[in-house]
Amino acid sequence: MSGLLALLDDVAGIAKIAAASVDDVAGQAAKAGAKAAGAVIDDAAVSPKYVHGFSAARELPIVLKIARGSIFNKLVILLPVALALSALAPGAISPLLMLGGAYLCFEGAEKVLHAVSHHKVNEPHLQVTPEGGAGLEEERVKGAIKTDFILSAEIMTIALAAIPPGDPIWMEGLILAVVGLGITFVVYGFVALIVKADDVGLHLHEQGGPLAGFGRALVHFMPGFMRVLTIVGTAAMIWVGGQIIVHGLHELGQHQPYEWVHHMSERAAQALPAAPGFAAWVVTAFLDGIFGLILGFMLIPVANYIVSPAIGAVKGMFGASA
Numbered sequence: 001m002s003g004l005l006a007l008l009d010d011v012a013g014i015a016k017i018a019a020a021s022v023d024d025v026a027g028q029a030a031k032a033g034a035k036a037a038g039a040v041i042d043d044a045a046v047s048p049k050y051v052h053g054f055s056a057a058r059e060l061p062i063v064l065k066i067a068r069g070s071i072f073n074k075l076v077i078l079l080p081v082a083l084a085l086s087a088l089a090p091g092a093i094s095p096l097l098m099l100g101g102a103y104l105c106f107e108g109a110e111k112v113l114h115a116v117s118h119h120k121v122n123e124p125h126l127q128v129t130p131e132g133g134a135g136l137e138e139e140r141v142k143g144a145i146k147t148d149f150i151l152s153a154e155i156m157t158i159a160l161a162a163i164p165p166g167d168p169i170w171m172e173g174l175i176l177a178v179v180g181l182g183i184t185f186v187v188y189g190f191v192a193l194i195v196k197a198d199d200v201g202l203h204l205h206e207q208g209g210p211l212a213g214f215g216r217a218l219v220h221f222m223p224g225f226m227r228v229l230t231i232v233g234t235a236a237m238i239w240v241g242g243q244i245i246v247h248g249l250h251e252l253g254q255h256q257p258y259e260w261v262h263h264m265s266e267r268a269a270q271a272l273p274a275a276p277g278f279a280a281w282v283v284t285a286f287l288d289g290i291f292g293l294i295l296g297f298m299l300i301p302v303a304n305y306i307v308s309p310a311i312g313a314v315k316g317m318f319g320a321s322a
Contacts, residue, residue, distance in 0.1 A: 059195045062141060067188035069145035070152060074180030077149075078156045083173055086160060094248055097161050100154040101244030102295065106303055108238035109296025115234075155183060158244070194229075198222045239285050242292020261287045 085092055159179040163172055197218060204215025250258035261284055268283040269276035 058137065059199075060192055062137060063188055063192050063195065065141045066144045066148065067184055069141065070148045070184045070188065071181065073145065073149045073152045074156060074184065075177060078153055079173065079176050079180065082156050082160045082176055083169055086172055087169055090165075093157070093161055094251055097157050098245055098248035100157050101241040101248065101292075102299060103150070104154065104237045104241030105245065105292040105296035106241075106299040107296075108234050108241060109293055110300055111234045112238075112293065113297070113300065152180070156180065158240075194222070194226070235289065238292040238296060239289040240292075242288040242290070242295065243285075245295060246288055246291055257287075257291060261291075 085096070156176060156179070159176055160172070163175055167175075201215040201218030201222070204211045205219065207215075246258050246261060249255075264287060265280040265284040268279040272279035
């Protein structure tokens with residue numbers, strides 16, 4: 001009997017440890033996911049355009065295909081790479097994170113430039129293909145999954161960098177898996193709601209009754225909401241990208257502009273004693289965003305005249321050899 005009680009006591013102890021580990025994984029996953037807010041918002045802002053032009057019956061199946069591709073990107077490709085980096089080359093995480101931050105700055109600045117110049121962004125994966133409807137859908141899904149891969153890589157790298165050092169690799173894997181699945185569910189669930197909102201509004205309008213006015217308002221509201229979401233997504237990309245670069249430079253020994261931004265945020269907190277934390281956050285985010293925007297504008301000619309031609313030359317070499 002005493003042996004059974006001891007066994008039960010051991011089982012209870014293991015259960016408590018497991019429960020604590022689950023809570024720890026959930027808490028760290030929430031913190032790590034919050035760090036990736038900029039890339040997440042942009043992912044949600046970018047994805048709805050891939051269903052534009054298709055019938056209402058095909059919208060949700062397309063979103064589901066993209067979501068499945070996103071899960072494959074995060075869990076099958078990026079998760080093992082992230083764990084390998086953490087185990088074999090932890091010093092490479094910060095430079096890779098800064099590289100991803102630079103990409104966010106570039107992408108955000110390019111969107112700002114196109115918005116200011118009223119120039120249409122060239123996106124070949126959104127063009128009509130000669131295969132017709134089925135070919136176009138497949139092309140859109142492939143383009144969306146490629147775009148998602150870049151944003152997912154940034155999300156997983158940010159999440160990996162947010163995990164405290166010293167955690168066992170299995171916990172890192174669990175945290176990254178929870179972050180990947182959670183963000184995919186949130187982003188594409190939100191996208192599904194967005195792309196069907198106007199259909200719901202139209203249905204309510206056609207049904208008449210007390211909700212008809214709400215349906216009309218919803219139909220008129222969605223285009224403006226999409227524009228606001230795009231602006232917020234772009235601003236979040238630039239802010240997060242700038243923040244990553246500023247903090248990365250500080251960690252590598254280049255303490256400006258980090259110390260200047262920190263000093264300005266402290267002055268803002270002192271100037272607004274009623275809400276010092278909010279004032280410090282606003283100033284920090286604004287200055288990080290300005291830094292990110294300037295860096296992004298500087299990277300546009302580098303990408304257009306150096307990186308893109310180099311990639312094209314490499315592709316041409318492999319094409320010629322094939």
